[in-house]
Amino acid sequence: MNHAEKAEVFNKDEAKVNWHDKALWYVREKRDTSAHKVQGWEYLRELGSGIKANVLSNLDEYLVQFESNAQKNGVIVHWASNAEEHNKIVGSILDKHQAKKVVKSKSMLTEECHLNPFLEKKGIEVIDTDLGERIVQLAEEPPSHIVLPAIHKTKEEVDVLFQEHLGTKPSQGNPEYLVSEARKHLRDKFLKADVAITGVNFAVADTGGFVVCTNEGNADMGVHLSKVHIACMGIEKIIPQEKHLGVFLRLLARSATGQPITTYSSHFNKPEEGKEMHIVIVDNGRTEQLSREDFRASLHCIRCGACMNTCPIYRRSGGHSYDYAIPGPIGSILSPGKDMKKHSSLPFASTLCGSCSNVCPVKINIHEQLYKWRQVIVKEQKQPIIKKSILKVAGVVLSKPNLYAIAGKSARFALKHAPKFMIYNKLNAWGKARDLPEIKNENFDEWFKKRNKDG
Amino acid sequence: MGREAILKSIKENKPDLLPIPKINADAFAEDINLKDVFKSNIALVGGNIKEIEKEAIDLEIKALYSNAKHIVSVTTKSSLGTVSVSKDTDPHNLENIDLAIVEGELGVSENGAIWVTADNSMVRALPFITNDLVIILEKEKLCLHMLQAYDNISQRDRDFGVFISGPSKTADIEQCLVVGAHGAMSLTVLLV
Numbered sequence: 311m312n313h314a315e316k317a318e319v320f321n322k323d324e325a326k327v328n329w330h331d332k333a334l335w336y337v338r339e340k341r342d343t344s345a346h347k348v349q350g351w352e353y354l355r356e357l358g359s360g361i362k363a364n365v366l367s368n369l370d371e372y373l374v375q376f377e378s379n380a381q382k383n384g385v386i387v388h389w390a391s392n393a394e395e396h397n398k399i400v401g402s403i404l405d406k407h408q409a410k411k412v413v414k415s416k417s418m419l420t421e422e423c424h425l426n427p428f429l430e431k432k433g434i435e436v437i438d439t440d441l442g443e444r445i446v447q448l449a450e451e452p453p454s455h456i457v458l459p460a461i462h463k464t465k466e467e468v469d470v471l472f473q474e475h476l477g478t479k480p481s482q483g484n485p486e487y488l489v490s491e492a493r494k495h496l497r498d499k500f501l502k503a504d505v506a507i508t509g510v511n512f513a514v515a516d517t518g519g520f521v522v523c524t525n526e527g528n529a530d531m532g533v534h535l536s537k538v539h540i541a542c543m544g545i546e547k548i549i550p551q552e553k554h555l556g557v558f559l560r561l562l563a564r565s566a567t568g569q570p571i572t573t574y575s576s577h578f579n580k581p582e583e584g585k586e587m588h589i590v591i592v593d594n595g596r597t598e599q600l601s602r603e604d605f606r607a608s609l610h611c612i613r614c615g616a617c618m619n620t621c622p623i624y625r626r627s628g629g630h631s632y633d634y635a636i637p638g639p640i641g642s643i644l645s646p647g648k649d650m651k652k653h654s655s656l657p658f659a660s661t662l663c664g665s666c667s668n669v670c671p672v673k674i675n676i677h678e679q680l681y682k683w684r685q686v687i688v689k690e691q692k693q694p695i696i697k698k699s700i701l702k703v704a705g706v707v708l709s710k711p712n713l714y715a716i717a718g719k720s721a722r723f724a725l726k727h728a729p730k731f732m733i734y735n736k737l738n739a740w741g742k743a744r745d746l747p748e749i750k751n752e753n754f755d756e757w758f759k760k761r762n763k764d765g
Numbered sequence: 766m767g768r769e770a771i772l773k774s775i776k777e778n779k780p781d782l783l784p785i786p787k788i789n790a791d792a793f794a795e796d797i798n799l800k801d802v803f804k805s806n807i808a809l810v811g812g813n814i815k816e817i818e819k820e821a822i823d824l825e826i827k828a829l830y831s832n833a834k835h836i837v838s839v840t841t842k843s844s845l846g847t848v849s850v851s852k853d854t855d856p857h858n859l860e861n862i863d864l865a866i867v868e869g870e871l872g873v874s875e876n877g878a879i880w881v882t883a884d885n886s887m888v889r890a891l892p893f894i895t896n897d898l899v900i901i902l903e904k905e906k907l908c909l910h911m912l913q914a915y916d917n918i919s920q921r922d923r924d925f926g927v928f929i930s931g932p933s934k935t936a937d938i939e940q941c942l943v944v945g946a947h948g949a950m951s952l953t954v955l956l957v
Contacts, residue, residue: 333940348875350792360786367783370775383923391767441946442937458937465939485941496947501857519923527893527933527948534890535856545771550785552919556912557788559928560875570806570876571911571930574893574948579923582889583852593771601778 317627340568379518417509454629506532510543806877810931856890
């Protein structure tokens with residue numbers, strides 16, 4: 311199913327879509343309020359973008375520097391070209407420690423690599439400990455948002471899930487009760503875990519340290535209670551110097567949820583005595599994206615989710631309609647680079663309104679890249695005949711002003727007088743589930759001339 | 766395995782070297798009362814904050830957390846500790862700690878974050894596993910924003926450190942904010 315078809319499934323529950331739409335827009339508004347409070351916010355975004363551009367232009371050097379500094383601190387560094395290597399490396403660390411119980415905090419990379427099913431096949435229990443991720447894990451679904459993984463679930467649905475899996479009492483979806491039960495359930499998992507896996511928000515080349523941000527405290531509960539910490543990062547998570555954290559931590563949470571900073575910004579440099587700390591550095595298609603001049607800025611992304619919250623398509627189609635670990639506008643420019651055939655409908659899931667680019671904390675030109683992917687895809691992927699022939703006709707009509715005027719007139723006449731079934735049918739996607747606007751007798755050109763004449 | 770292949774691929778595909786932007790700190794300068802803004806941001810992120818005299822610390826904590834029995838204090842500024850810990854304490858034994866009292870190194874006015882190091886908490890897990898958390902912070906130790914904060918901590922011994930801004934929280938169930946996820950259920954900052 312392509313994006314539009316999947317979105318149609320999500321749109322069957324109108325009340326839920328409306329809630330989803332409003333909830334995410336509310337988060338976008340909180341982002342605005344929070345950003346406007348910061349003196350020099352736009353300059354901060356420029357710095358974020360500039361630092362990331364420098365990172366990409368010197369990425370190999372920074373990675374080597376990071377590795378050597380981390381090793382000096384007693385951290386074990388691994389490299390993985392792809393998802394399979396990543397999973398194998400994590401698996402072998404777990405084997406070495408005969409680990410059977412793993413707690414994991416949010417990591418879009420391990421989601422991208424499908425680490426959980428790989429480990430589960432080996433008989434290892436993997437528990438996602440971010441509450442939203444735990445909810446979707448229990449529901450056997452992927453996250454639908456990178457910051458708000460269970461945003462597509464109602465509290466009543468969570469209630470039923472928890473009754474089934476955690477043995478809670480029916481509470482009609484009381485959030486306080488459900489969170490307190492999840493706290494008890496996951497505390498037990500933290501206390502019994504052998505190994506903790508986390509993602510990495512930022513890895514600092516000049517210190518060899520890395521930062522993990524959470525609001526719940528789940529990354530720290532996992533890491534500090536288990537013997538082994540495995541941190542998995544994409545190569546693009548590197549920043550040159552520790553002081554640059556001062557730029558990115560100011561941008562991240564404000565862009566994500568409107569908070570001035572996440573509750574916990576944990577800085578890991580050395581393992582505790584008697585414990586092990588591993589870092590797995592993963593490529594998995596990133597160096598290929600780096601080679602694409604038009605699309606490499608997508609690697610600036612710091613995974614805040616602001617582009618999703620603001621996107622009129624994402625808000626009304628839901629994260630699952632994208633069928634990729636990273637949904638929304640940023641996912642739609644990352645995913646075609648991974649598998650153009652599978653994700654070819656995603657760059658079209660946009661109005662190109664540019665709101666995503668406007669809120670992006672590292673100034674990725676997301677909507678321009680969406681437009682560029684469309685051009686690549688139309689050339690390389692087979693397009694439906696209807697779309698092709700309509701566009702051909704449109705090309706001819708638009709190149710001839712007289713023909714355009716006639717076409718406009720007849721279209722306005724037809725739309726006014728033709729029977730409903732001829733206008734609202736499968737050929738007209740704009741007439742799906744809504745009425746077309748009232749048809750005027752004149753076009754803009756005629757209206758404008760008349761207006762000038764009338765003074 | 767992947768190391769050489771990844772580095773080679775980056776070398777082949779990276780753009781020409783771009784400079785690291787210089788940060789012009791003046792762009793972020795603000796003439797504000799650090800303490801007032803810090804206080805209002807602590808409240809914004811769900812924490813309590815009180816400005817008191819050093820001598821009143823224990824009295825204040827007793828009043829706020831009168832039911833706490835298992836208390837770990839890793840600061841000389843409070844003598845309320847009932848459970849002693851050392852660097853070798855197994856963090857699993859802290860499962861039932863009601864209250865932890867630690868010192869913070871630095872407060873950040875723009876976001877209410879407080880820098881707490883492994884030294885401050887003795888056991889890394891302590892500020893997370895405790896039911897409630899009190900952080901004592903000297904009011905001279907406030908800075909304007911995160912860039913200044915990293916300047917101030919740049920000379921530290923780097924092992925583990927965390928910026929804590931408020932109690933643990935989640936909004937993962939229908940965007941309803943619930944305080945008390947996996948970390949501390951409440952945070953009180955005592956500014957002395």
